[in-house]
Amino acid sequence: MxxxxxxxxxxxxxxxxxxxxxxxDIEPGEVIAVIGKSGSGxxxxxxxxxxxxxxxxxxxxxxGAQLLPDDLHLRALRxxxxxxxxxxxxxxxxxxxxxxxxxxxxxxxxxxxxxEVIARKMLERVGLAAKFDAYPDQLSGGQQQRVAxxxxxxxxxxxxxxxxxxxxxxxxxxxxxLTVVGELASEGMTLMMVTHEMRxxxxxxxxxxxxHQGRVHEIGPPEQVFSAPKTPELQQFLGAA
Amino acid sequence: xxxxxxxxILRNLLLxxxxxILLSLAAFIGGGVVGxxxxxxxxxxxxxxxGLSGGYIELFQGTPLLMQLFLAFFGLALLGINVPSxxxxxxxxxxxxxxFLAEIWRGCVESLPKGQWEASASLAMRYTEQMRYxxxxxxxxxxxxxxxxxxxxxxxGTALTSIIGFVELSKxxxxxxxxxxxxxxxxxxxxxxxxxxxxxxxxxxxxLERKLNAAHRHH
Numbered sequence: 001m002x003x004x005x006x007x008x009x010x011x012x013x014x015x016x017x018x019x020x021x022x023x024x025d026i027e028p029g030e031v032i033a034v035i036g037k038s039g040s041g042x043x044x045x046x047x048x049x050x051x052x053x054x055x056x057x058x059x060x061x062x063x064g065a066q067l068l069p070d071d072l073h074l075r076a077l078r079x080x081x082x083x084x085x086x087x088x089x090x091x092x093x094x095x096x097x098x099x100x101x102x103x104x105x106x107x108x109x110x111x112x113x114x115x116e117v118i119a120r121k122m123l124e125r126v127g128l129a130a131k132f133d134a135y136p137d138q139l140s141g142g143q144q145q146r147v148a149x150x151x152x153x154x155x156x157x158x159x160x161x162x163x164x165x166x167x168x169x170x171x172x173x174x175x176x177x178l179t180v181v182g183e184l185a186s187e188g189m190t191l192m193m194v195t196h197e198m199r200x201x202x203x204x205x206x207x208x209x210x211x212h213q214g215r216v217h218e219i220g221p222p223e224q225v226f227s228a229p230k231t232p233e234l235q236q237f238l239g240a241a
Numbered sequence: 242x243x244x245x246x247x248x249x250i251l252r253n254l255l256l257x258x259x260x261x262i263l264l265s266l267a268a269f270i271g272g273g274v275v276g277x278x279x280x281x282x283x284x285x286x287x288x289x290x291x292g293l294s295g296g297y298i299e300l301f302q303g304t305p306l307l308m309q310l311f312l313a314f315f316g317l318a319l320l321g322i323n324v325p326s327x328x329x330x331x332x333x334x335x336x337x338x339x340x341f342l343a344e345i346w347r348g349c350v351e352s353l354p355k356g357q358w359e360a361s362a363s364l365a366m367r368y369t370e371q372m373r374y375x376x377x378x379x380x381x382x383x384x385x386x387x388x389x390x391x392x393x394x395x396x397x398g399t400a401l402t403s404i405i406g407f408v409e410l411s412k413x414x415x416x417x418x419x420x421x422x423x424x425x426x427x428x429x430x431x432x433x434x435x436x437x438x439x440x441x442x443x444x445x446x447x448x449l450e451r452k453l454n455a456a457h458r459h460h
Binding site for chain 2: 052074082083093103106151152
């Protein structure tokens with residue numbers, strides 16, 4: 001049984017249909033890269049999976065939790081799926097440690113001491129054990145993004161969604177974030193990532209999804225998608241990218 | 242006929258100023274509490290609550306405070322509810338300031354990046370949890386300066402309650418003028434007392450604004 005089951009998902013913004021019936025099943029432990037031009041609907045698809053955008057048709061199931069627009073279902077789904085954003089979105093009024101502790105304490109009612117233990121462990125996992133008491137604006141972009149990863153991990157999700165998580169970083173900071181993501185992948189975390197890092201997608205991902213005009217245009221293992229693209233659109237995209 | 246010394250005038254005005262201060266505090270605190278409720282409705286996900294609170298804000302921002310005082314005082318009396326002038330003044334000023342405070346704070350809430358909402362939502366927080374732990378702590382820091390600034394409007398707004406017979410600083414000025422026939426002296430003092438109340442508030446609002454901008458946020 002797939003961990004994430006996306007079935008005939010449709011989404012429109014006004015008259016503009018951005019997702020025109022997406023079918024995609026993701027198995028536990030799979031690492032999926034979603035690539036495509038801007039406007040192809042790849043970010044929207046990712047945002048739909050944890051309910052930041054409401055779908056207009058079809059269904060999304062994550063480990064048996066269905067995406068429905070009420071608070072109870074959304075909460076159940078979001079406990080299972082973490083999300084990392086392009087702009088990090090750390091809470092600037094809290095230290096790195098507090099950023100990681102907040103949600104376990106508030107949502108899961110984890111006692112403070114226990115939450116701190118989890119937070120220290122998660123920050124250590126992303127190589128930032130020493131930055132527990134630093135505020136976000138005292139950290140580099142790469143460090144902030146790693147705190148954001150630790151923050152998502154603290155909720156013990158079974159899958160992580162990564163929305164262009166290295167696109168806002170200076171080139172020399174990209175690798176420290178990708179290294180962390182690569183480690184997560186090798187530990188068996190299920191990942192669905194929208195990315196422009198083709199080399200990373202090729203090395204780490206199990207399958208690559210090429211989206212074009214709101215549809216899954218081509219899908220397959222990275223060597224097939226990158227080395228033997230079947231459609232002219234993908235050939236053109238890879239040529240340009 | 243008794244003669245009024247300048248000290249008599251000033252002393253009576255200062256005694257009346259206590260009521261101006263008390264009414265200002267009541268309106269400001271009451272307005273803050275009601276305003277926070279209106280703010281929660283105004284930024285909620287329910288279209289009905291947003292519409293309702295929007296209408297409330299429009300109503301109180303779109304009509305003169307004087308009319309609101311008249312309606313609270315005479316309107317309730319017409320319905321058979323006899324409201325003393327201090328209560329009518331307190332209610333009207335509370336509702337009036339709640340509408341303005343809610344709107345000031347909404348601006349502060351909306352000045353935060355959308356990513357703060359999205360990140361906290363993706364961490365499975367409910368609306369009230371997002372507000373309490375993520376949005377309000379940041380928004381209130383932005384809100385301190387304009388909120389203190391608005392308190393000046395509340396102090397000056399209390400002057401209008403003299404019309405419905407509440408004896409605060411302005412009303413006391415009128416009464417004393419009628420007895421002393423020295424309008425210039427009396428109202429001069431009245432104005433000075435208002436200034437002494439408002440100037441520290443607006444000055445501290447400016448200082449806070451500069452300080453919070455310089456520190457940007459936190460620590």
